[in-house]
Amino acid sequence: MRMSFTLALAGALLLAGAGMAVAGLEVTRSTAPGIKVGAKFNDEAIFEVPAGGEIELLKTPQNTTHKIAGPYTGTLAKFATACPWWKAVVGSCKAPGDTKEGGTRGLRIGE
Amino acid sequence: MIEGRISETQFPFAGQPDRATLIIGFAVSLIIAAFLVGIDRNGLLWEAPDRITYDWRTYLFSERAKAPRDDMVLIRVNEDSLTGYPYLSPIDRGMTAELVRQIAEAQPAAIGLDFIFDRVTEPSKDNALLAALKDVNARVPVIIGAVDERSGSRDAAPLYQERLIKDGGLRGGHIYFATDQERLSLGDQAVRFIVAPSPAPPARPAFSQALADAVGKGFAPASALIYWRHSPTEAGAHFLPTFTLLPHRDATGKRTGPVLPDSWRAVLRGKIVLIGGAFSDRDLHMTPLSVATNGFVHGVEIHAQMLAQRLDKRSVYVMNWWQEFMLVAAVAGLGFFAGRLWRVSGDGWKTSALAFVVFVSASFGLFAAFSFILPTATLFFAWPAGLLTGQHMGWVTERLGPSGTETQGEA
Numbered sequence: 429m430r431m432s433f434t435l436a437l438a439g440a441l442l443l444a445g446a447g448m449a450v451a452g453l454e455v456t457r458s459t460a461p462g463i464k465v466g467a468k469f470n471d472e473a474i475f476e477v478p479a480g481g482e483i484e485l486l487k488t489p490q491n492t493t494h495k496i497a498g499p500y501t502g503t504l505a506k507f508a509t510a511c512p513w514w515k516a517v518v519g520s521c522k523a524p525g526d527t528k529e530g531g532t533r534g535l536r537i538g539e
Numbered sequence: 540m541i542e543g544r545i546s547e548t549q550f551p552f553a554g555q556p557d558r559a560t561l562i563i564g565f566a567v568s569l570i571i572a573a574f575l576v577g578i579d580r581n582g583l584l585w586e587a588p589d590r591i592t593y594d595w596r597t598y599l600f601s602e603r604a605k606a607p608r609d610d611m612v613l614i615r616v617n618e619d620s621l622t623g624y625p626y627l628s629p630i631d632r633g634m635t636a637e638l639v640r641q642i643a644e645a646q647p648a649a650i651g652l653d654f655i656f657d658r659v660t661e662p663s664k665d666n667a668l669l670a671a672l673k674d675v676n677a678r679v680p681v682i683i684g685a686v687d688e689r690s691g692s693r694d695a696a697p698l699y700q701e702r703l704i705k706d707g708g709l710r711g712g713h714i715y716f717a718t719d720q721e722r723l724s725l726g727d728q729a730v731r732f733i734v735a736p737s738p739a740p741p742a743r744p745a746f747s748q749a750l751a752d753a754v755g756k757g758f759a760p761a762s763a764l765i766y767w768r769h770s771p772t773e774a775g776a777h778f779l780p781t782f783t784l785l786p787h788r789d790a791t792g793k794r795t796g797p798v799l800p801d802s803w804r805a806v807l808r809g810k811i812v813l814i815g816g817a818f819s820d821r822d823l824h825m826t827p828l829s830v831a832t833n834g835f836v837h838g839v840e841i842h843a844q845m846l847a848q849r850l851d852k853r854s855v856y857v858m859n860w861w862q863e864f865m866l867v868a869a870v871a872g873l874g875f876f877a878g879r880l881w882r883v884s885g886d887g888w889k890t891s892a893l894a895f896v897v898f899v900s901a902s903f904g905l906f907a908a909f910s911f912i913l914p915t916a917t918l919f920f921a922w923p924a925g926l927l928t929g930q931h932m933g934w935v936t937e938r939l940g941p942s943g944t945e946t947q948g949e950a
Contacts, residue, residue, distance in 0.1 A: 454802055457783045491806040492607040494775040507775045513599055516831035
């Protein structure tokens with residue numbers, strides 16, 4: 429009886445373990461030096477992305493993709509993209525490297 | 540009397556408007572509404588002073604997705620993706636054929652190609668793409684972006700495009716979206732509208748509609764306004780899983796890897812896969828969400844928003860002309876009777892300013908709560924028009940009426 433209980437418990441733990449897929453991050457695009465496309469990390473990895481650099485990550489098993497724009501040092505989970513509304517209203521959310529309408533000839537005044 | 544304050548005064552007809560005043564007020568309201576709605580619908584009405592708040596309204600009060608979408612995937616092709624290929628445009632048809640075949644192996648729900656196929660390129664590659672699309676379409680619906688006579692000088696039905704659709708058995712969806720057209724100014728060039736099929740054959744649905752139809756989730760939004768949704772806030776998540784195709788050739792053109800990395804394929808299974816260009820100098824657009832960032836987005840990302848809107852059956856609601864007419868007439872009528880029944884000093888500009896604040900506040904509230912757009916331009920003019928007419932009607936009736944009885948309500 430005791431043996432069968434132990435077996436049942438071990439079986440349950442194995443099944444639970446099989447259901448818990450290991451979360452991981454794979455770099456799918458990178459302009460940050462030192463972070464190579466295809467490199468894999470765990471959820472807790474700390475990324476160091478310099479100003480002007482970007483990396484994109486595939487998060488499994490959720491199958492979601494994420495972008496970290498530098499300058500940023502920290503984990504993916506703590507990276508926040510949303511600009512608070514009060515910063516948006518005063519123009520603090522404008523990215524300096526935005527592309528331009530008209531492509532190569534469509535410079536903005538001041539550039 | 541305090542400047543700008545509305546104070547009740549004695550009405551000359553026993554405190555109640557007589558039948559003649561009611562009839563005149565009703566008629567004046569209809570005339571004002573007809574005039575304002577008529578010129579507004581023809582692009583001849585000045586924009587309301589709150590025009591500058593429209594995009595902020597969209598930016599600040601549009602929903603934010605709680606999580607990335609799990610029914611769509613975006614694959615972008617940019618300059619880096621085409622390393623080792625001799626030209627960027629049109630995108631290499633041989634590479635496109637290979638990409639579509641590899642995506643199809645992942646068993647997506649549908650594939651949407653937001654490329655333009657208006658010219659032939661290299662015959663062997665053109666034929667390879669046709670063969671690949673025909674083969675894949677037998678298992679997975681393939682929708683290609685199509686141009687029509689609205690592209691100006693282009694052929695309304697380019698031969699290669701039509702050959703793909705006919706010989707490949709594919710569906711085509713037009714690739715257009717629209718900005719606001721104004722007569723009194725250039726407009727702001729921000730993409731805001733879904734575009735209807737061309738009135739001329741071959742009339743095709745919008746690209747997003749064709750894709751939604753292909754997976755059995757076709758939906759016609761209540762208005763042409765695009766229902767924008769922000770990306771989730773957490774961890775830099777994309778609005779939908781998004782990949783940028785990696786270089787798979789070196790600079791000399793030698794193959795260095797698969798077109799589609801193996802690790803991405805599991806993400807595509809069961810999803811609608813959009814494929815589009817993400818080049819730094821073309822197909823870039825502003826949207827209302829650009830107001831805070833000045834950021835441009837690529838056309839395929841706008842198609843993704845429109846497709847998401849259809850899949851979720853979301854709409855932005857606007858009034859049709861007669862609903863707007865009734866509302867504008869009601870506001871003009873209120874203004875008229877306010878002008879008739881109360882003495883309003885300062886020609887009513889303070890009450891008009893108050894009415895304007897009420898309209899703007901209501902427009903924000905209605906958009907946030909119901910995705911409803913209040914027509915503030917016509918309403919802004921309706922109140923003072925009604926008010927001034929009501930105030931000065933006494934001057935008119937005094938001269939037209941047989942007894943010349945003086946009425947009040949004049950400023």
